[in-house]
Amino acid sequence: MSKHKVKDAVAEQHRLNAPYERALGKLSIRFSLLHSLVEEFGWQVWGMNMPVAVIITKDLPIKHLVKKIRDSIELVIPKEQDRKKLRAILNRVEKVADRRNEFLHSIWIIKKGQPTFCLSRRRGRLVGPDAPAAEDINDLIRSIMDIVVDFMELKDGKTLERRIWDHLNETS
Secondary structure (H helix, E strand, O other): OOHHHHHHHHHHHHHHHHHHHHHHHHHHHHHHHHHHHHHHHHHHHOOOOHHHHHHHHOOOOHHHHHHHHHHHHHHHOOOHHHHHHHHHHHHHHHHHHHHHHHHHOOEEEOOOOOOOEEEEOOOEEEEHHHOOOHHHHHHHHHHHHHHHHHHHOOOOOOOHHHHHHHHHHHHO
8 A cells, every 4th residue: 555545544534533533622621620620629628738638639549539429418518409519510420431331442433434433441342323323422521511610600699618618717
């Protein structure tokens, strides 16, 4: 195969993979943002200063962070309404973490004229209409960003994190 034909084949493959590669890359970036927010939220909940907190939570998977925060809720959040809201957000974090792992840890094969092939560790071989579309990945990205907004959203003039921090300062 000539050098020119190889270049053309690579360019064609890139064009076919581009929507998936963009979506999977964006998924990785957006999920990292969510992971950082959950981690920093935990630091605040536990009243930890940043240098110590970084050492303790470094490399901790998000599902472990979620479990530790969930186990802390009763101790640090005085209002049941806030506890309920946080539990709901943490449940959503776990669900998007599972979906993120499925997408990012799958093997993707996309060839011109052939159906998309996805080998999912969880669901097995997925081909054509059974395989996730790039838009499915983009839907997950939107769900992640909705959770990010919920973490940061002002409910009654203060973020949930700020209300928790204020409560911790009042009780010390």
